Amino acid sequence: MDSVSMKSIIAISLHLLLMTDFVMAETQNPPPQAEASSKPNIIVIMADDLGYNDLGSYGCKDIPTPHLDKLASDGVRFTSGYVTWPMCGPSRAGFLTGKQQSKFGYYENVSAPFDPKQGLPKIETIASLLKKQGYVTGGVGKWHMGTTNDQHPNAMGFDDWFGFLGGGLMYFPLDHPSYKGRFAPIKRPLNMKYLQHTMPVIHNREPVEWKQYLTRELTDAGIRFLEKKRKEPFFLFMSYNAPHLDLEAPEETIAKFPPEKMSKIPGVKPADRSVYAAMVWEMDQGIGQLLAKLDELELSENTVVWFLSDNGGMRKTSDNRPLRGTKGAPHEGGIRVPMFVRWPGKAQPGKVLEDPVTSLDITATSIAMAGGDPQAAKLHGKDIRPYLTEQTKEPPHRTLYWHTARGPAPEGVIRDGDFKLIIGKKSVELYNLKEDLGETKNLAAEYPEKVQAMKARWLEWDKDKAPPLWTGDKNIQYADYDWLKGSPHYRDGSE
Numbered sequence: 336m337d338s339v340s341m342k343s344i345i346a347i348s349l350h351l352l353l354m355t356d357f358v359m360a361e362t363q364n365p366p367p368q369a370e371a372s373s374k375p376n377i378i379v380i381m382a383d384d385l386g387y388n389d390l391g392s393y394g395c396k397d398i399p400t401p402h403l404d405k406l407a408s409d410g411v412r413f414t415s416g417y418v419t420w421p422m423c424g425p426s427r428a429g430f431l432t433g434k435q436q437s438k439f440g441y442y443e444n445v446s447a448p449f450d451p452k453q454g455l456p457k458i459e460t461i462a463s464l465l466k467k468q469g470y471v472t473g474g475v476g477k478w479h480m481g482t483t484n485d486q487h488p489n490a491m492g493f494d495d496w497f498g499f500l501g502g503g504l505m506y507f508p509l510d511h512p513s514y515k516g517r518f519a520p521i522k523r524p525l526n527m528k529y530l531q532h533t534m535p536v537i538h539n540r541e542p543v544e545w546k547q548y549l550t551r552e553l554t555d556a557g558i559r560f561l562e563k564k565r566k567e568p569f570f571l572f573m574s575y576n577a578p579h580l581d582l583e584a585p586e587e588t589i590a591k592f593p594p595e596k597m598s599k600i601p602g603v604k605p606a607d608r609s610v611y612a613a614m615v616w617e618m619d620q621g622i623g624q625l626l627a628k629l630d631e632l633e634l635s636e637n638t639v640v641w642f643l644s645d646n647g648g649m650r651k652t653s654d655n656r657p658l659r660g661t662k663g664a665p666h667e668g669g670i671r672v673p674m675f676v677r678w679p680g681k682a683q684p685g686k687v688l689e690d691p692v693t694s695l696d697i698t699a700t701s702i703a704m705a706g707g708d709p710q711a712a713k714l715h716g717k718d719i720r721p722y723l724t725e726q727t728k729e730p731p732h733r734t735l736y737w738h739t740a741r742g743p744a745p746e747g748v749i750r751d752g753d754f755k756l757i758i759g760k761k762s763v764e765l766y767n768l769k770e771d772l773g774e775t776k777n778l779a780a781e782y783p784e785k786v787q788a789m790k791a792r793w794l795e796w797d798k799d800k801a802p803p804l805w806t807g808d809k810n811i812q813y814a815d816y817d818w819l820k821g822s823p824h825y826r827d828g829s830e
Contacts, residue, residue: 374705378573386647398615419670448481506577589610
């Protein structure tokens with residue numbers, strides 16, 4: 336073999352060796368762009384006070400919800416999806432932190448939003464944890480976690496926030512003709528409810544003007560976030576106010592739901608159900624627009640979309656059947672909610688899963704999807720990806736616990752398999768949910784040993800609850816936050 340041929344062989348061999356090293360290096364150390372693009376976008380849509388049976392996918396007959404039904408059929412729907420408390424504030428505190436709220440002393444709703452003691456303590460949230468995984472984080476709608484500078488969503492992990500900081504909001508601007516001057520100007524101190532419901536809409540720390548129906552305003556804000564952040568891995572918390580009271584909707588929407596055509600629900604007036612239906616329909620339409628925007632931006636295939644309500648539906652408006660109870664109750668109608676997730680390419684569309692899962696699992700699983708470690712973050716939920724993808728048929732939870740007292744009193748719920756025990760102030764209730772989903776027959780007297788064993792387990796779980804973050808209310812009407820300027824609740828500290 337001549338020297339020229341030998342040099343060619345050596346050159347080719349070196350080239351192949353270098354190429355092999357390059358390919359191996361690329362495989363072992365993918366470029367940052369590839370890592371970023373592999374992270375799924377994550378959206379959590381939370382309704383407020385939506386009844387268990389108020390979506391078509393859960394059996395509703397009088398309120399069309401085509402977009403949410405399509406989202407449920409494109410994903411995995413849970414029949415035993417639970418939240419951590421039967422009312423807004425503690426339930427949302429549990430989801431946002433990924434932790435049982437009694438473990439850090441959050442036992443009741445923020446009722447006095449300008450009382451600096453009320454609301455979240457300094458704590459990690461789903462947003463701050465996802466930021467650590469390289470996500471840009473956004474929130475839209477209801478906060479209800481306090482109003483101090485340290486409790487503001489921007490200080491709790493949200494890069495971008497459009498919404499309101501109270502526990503609800505009137506659905507039209509305060510000068511809307513339907514209010515007949517009731518709120519503009521406010522002539523006397525407001526009760527706790529309307530103090531919260533007349534706070535301004537803000538974008539981060541600036542007040543903004545808004546002109547349209549609130550649900551539509553929030554949808555538009557969510558769409559703007561998607562358009563702006565579409566090139567980065569993002570997390571978006573769409574925290575709708577609907578269908579929380581007050582009962583308000585555009586007249587043309589209410590007209591779609593004549594009272595005489597609404598389902599007959601015990602304790603619900605047809606006229607109230609009519610407006611409630613309009614509110615749910617408006618929310619469904621908005622969610623349809625958000626999902627369409629994902630399609631338009633070619634983001635759908637890499638976006639996980641969760642949906643749930645923050646607690647059970649209201650006695651005045653909602654249909655929680657076949658469950659017993661409503662918002663505020665420890666029965667299934669207070670804590671079991673519509674819940675589903677669309678995870679394209681991973682979770683089988685149309686799957687219905689019956690084992691219990693919780694809102695805490697949404698937080699933990701989202702962190703895991705983003706590449707984080709829920710256990711290292713000391714979250715109380717479970718990463719349910721193996722359950723969602725049917726890699727395992729083992730239920731994520733054998734036993735679930737709730738602390739339901741509005742304080743540290745020993746009141747709560749334990750669900751162990753099919754059995755559920757409610758521990759009240761003076762009595763206990765035991766139900767077999769598999770045989771009696773409506774909780775109609777209290778079995779406590781028939782199974783005293785099971786009652787004692789389950790109660791002992793709950794008491795052991797409840798031992799490390801924290802003292803209340805606050806007690807009592809201070810009806811503080813004014814504050815000097817810059818984002819309050821222009822609202823009826825702004826007053827300079829010098830006044």
